[in-house]
Amino acid sequence: MRILLCGNGIVSEKYLDTYRMVRENVKGYVISDDIPLPQNSENVFHISDLCKVEFDELDIANSHFETVVQILEVGIKKEKIVLCYVGLVYEYLKQYGKLDVRVRVPAVLTSMMVESGMVYGNRIGSINNTELVINEDYCRRGTLQLLAREINERGIIGDVAELGVYRGDFSQYINEAFPDRNLYLFDTFEGFWKEQEMQNVSSGFSREIDIMNSDFSDTCVSTVMKKMIHPHRVIIRKGLFPETIPDEPIGFAFVSIDCDLYQPILDGLRYFFPRLSNRGYIMLHDYNNPKFSVGVKKALSDYEEEIGERVMYVPIPDESGSIVIMK
Ligand SMILES: C[S@@+](CC[C@H](N)C(=O)[O-])C[C@H]1O[C@@H](n2cnc3c(N)ncnc32)[C@H](O)[C@@H]1O
Incomplete structure (x- = not known):
């Protein structure tokens, strides 16, 4: 078995972690044509050169749908293409209306759950007449839907x-x-701020390697806005939080805090918690994620100390060990 892998970030890391068979059979890597080939590497290929390479399957394990389009454009046979990230499956169905390539993602597939209405996940299509419910951090998304x-x-x-x-x-x-409801989106939209990143590492809140592996800079406002189905409801607050807090008074019914680092999480709690409605919720990501939990837990306990009371929360078993804070 000769597998080529397209992707070298968190998505492919998780994919390889999950599928041992793939790990053992990856024989080469595929990169976009605009990225220079590394020197002296015989097993890295540009997408446009793929027709000259022999392989059994091409596993696309990244979150950039453009790579799927490019791979289809160079004429790779669909039976050799495997989508390994749920976002790609979702986008593929949206673009082409059917799933005629292969898929390898963790999926929840119980028809009983579907029939009994227990499924709050992303029900996106059918394969061999079986309803396919994609587990795109099913627990996180399902929790959001129930809280909403x-x-x-x-x-x-x-x-x-x-x-x-x-x-x-x-x-x-x-x-x-x-x-x-208005949706306020706070981010630099350019990734981590170096200073905060280093502060997190030097304070022992996260390891340098975990932060360096993903600096989140490959984004921009238009990438985000294209995904919104009610874009007129979105208010972008671009820049370093908390400098981007709006002047006007706002109350919140639901907030997701997912910024990995101690300082912005503490600042987020300081801003959002007092403005959270009674019976509103904050989903705080990474509380039980070993990569970031030291900083996340400290941010919450420092905040509790500041306000002189305990914050009520429930831990949930999503992929990053979020907690749901409530009032
Ligand atoms: C883990 S990613 C968010 C992932 C996203 N919630 C999701 O589920 O797809 C962390 C984000 O926090 C942002 N961030 C971290 N510190 C920040 C700060 N002080 N101000 C604004 N954005 C910040 C980074 O730019 C990065 O985009």
Whole structure:
């Protein structure tokens, strides 16, 4: 078995972690034509050279749909293409209306769950007449949907927000779940600020390698906005939080804080928690994620010390060990 892998970031790391068979059979790497080939590497190929290379399957494990389009354009047979990231599957269906390439992503596939209405995940299509429910951090997304249902059905007042947006992958679901509320999106939209990054490492809140591996700079506002289904509801606050806090008074019904680093998380709690409506929720990411939990936990406990009271929360078993804070 000769597998070529297209992707070298967190997505491919997770993919290789999950599938041992793939790990053992990767024989080469594929990169976009605009990235120079590394010197003396015989097993790295440009997309446009793929027709000259022999392989059994090409696993696309990154979050950039452009690479799928480019690979299709050079004429690679569809039966050799494997989509390894749920966002690609979702986008593929949106663009082409059917799934005629292969897919290898963790999926929840119980028809009983579907029939009983227990599924709040991303039900996107069918393969061999089996409903395919993609597990794109199913627990995180399902939790958001249920919290949104609570908030909307109970008429909890307030806008919604995400601090730490990156490419808008979670923000889009917040936007979808709250079509009638303003969605404030706080991010540099240029990745981590070097100083805060180094501060986090020197304070022992995260390891340098975990931060350096993903600096989140490959994004911009238009990438995020393209994903929003109610774009007129989105208010972009670009820059270093908390400098980007709006002047006007705002109340919040739902907030996602997902910025990895101690300082902005503490600043986020200082800003959002006092403005959170009664029976509103804050999803705080990475609380039980070993890569970041030291800083995240300290941010929450320092905040509790500042306000002189305990914050109520429930841990959830999503991929990054989020907690749901409530009032
Ligand atoms: C883990 S990513 C967010 C992922 C996103 N929530 C998702 O689920 O796809 C962390 C983001 O936090 C942002 N960030 C970290 N510190 C920040 C700060 N002080 N101000 C603004 N953005 C910040 C980074 O730019 C990065 O985009």
